[in-house]
Amino acid sequence: MAKRIKIRYLVLITILLSLLVSCTQPAEIISESEVLPTEESPSTEYKELQTAEDTLKAIDEALESLE
Amino acid sequence: MKKIIPILIVILFSLSILVIAKGGSSGGYVKKETPVEVARPDCESFSLIIERIKCRLEFGQKYETTPEPCRNLNSPVNNEQGCTKLYKDSLPCYELSGTNKDQCFKNLAGFSKTTVREEISTPDGNKKVRLYLVALLYDLEEIVEDAQREEKMDLDLAAELIDSIVVVKSKVLQNKPVSEVRASLKNLKDKWPKELK
Numbered sequence: 001m002a003k004r005i006k007i008r009y010l011v012l013i014t015i016l017l018s019l020l021v022s023c024t025q026p027a028e029i030i031s032e033s034e035v036l037p038t039e040e041s042p043s044t045e046y047k048e049l050q051t052a053e054d055t056l057k058a059i060d061e062a063l064e065s066l067e
Numbered sequence: 068m069k070k071i072i073p074i075l076i077v078i079l080f081s082l083s084i085l086v087i088a089k090g091g092s093s094g095g096y097v098k099k100e101t102p103v104e105v106a107r108p109d110c111e112s113f114s115l116i117i118e119r120i121k122c123r124l125e126f127g128q129k130y131e132t133t134p135e136p137c138r139n140l141n142s143p144v145n146n147e148q149g150c151t152k153l154y155k156d157s158l159p160c161y162e163l164s165g166t167n168k169d170q171c172f173k174n175l176a177g178f179s180k181t182t183v184r185e186e187i188s189t190p191d192g193n194k195k196v197r198l199y200l201v202a203l204l205y206d207l208e209e210i211v212e213d214a215q216r217e218e219k220m221d222l223d224l225a226a227e228l229i230d231s232i233v234v235v236k237s238k239v240l241q242n243k244p245v246s247e248v249r250a251s252l253k254n255l256k257d258k259w260p261k262e263l264k
Contacts, residue, residue: 045181046166046173052210053264055203058169059252062200065183066193066245 091205092123092212092226093233095134095154116233121226124215136201136236144197144242157202161209172202197239204236207255214263224260231255 047058109129110122116135137150145153153175160171173181176198180186183196208229215225235251 047169048165049168049172049203049206050165051264052207052259055206055210056256056259059200059203059207062183062196062203063245063249063252065187066196 091134091208092120092229093135093208094132095151117226117230120229120233121222124212124222124225135233136240140240142240142242144194144240150240153198153201157205160202161206168206172199175202197242200239201236204232204239208232210263220260220263228255228258231258
């Protein structure tokens, strides 16, 4: 009897944990899927902003367009 | 059952504290609480921008303030309220990287096109590109803050660089001519450490 109750609690905890984990995921999945390269919106159009050099280059290009 | 409930509470609590508020040394939203409340000065009490920046880098921000470049702003590009909102709305973008981050900045600035060259010829193109520039400059500020936090850069240099970034941002937001913005940007680039790439 005690074993059955223990198993039930283990199942309950597993379900609760998996629910919590799944609740934290959707936002990231959506943002990633939005930028997947498709025919309509090629991701190459956007700047690769990884380093300070990338950002400084993007700033220079934006200023050039303002001139 | 009595044993399980406290365990569940502990698990839920530990997951909920993963949420972190974000902000910056040039003002705006409270980035993080310092662990111990030790004679923490009110950074707003300093009269010079560079002093306020240094204080925020050293002690953290006590409460929400208007970001430095937004103060007393009233130009065709933005006003104080709109500028402060832009800062707040841009915070999620800094959690991203690569093209995601660029896309986030452009969406935030109201771009309808993917490149600045295309966007500049649209209605309000000048304003949108300037807002995008502010987001990029804020990105540089984040890089400096991270370097200082990781002790790759000393406090004085970090404060000096952020002060220069604020000058460039202010000129962009005040709709100053590109030549003036470029001059301030050159000043920033001259100070930028070679090892910080």
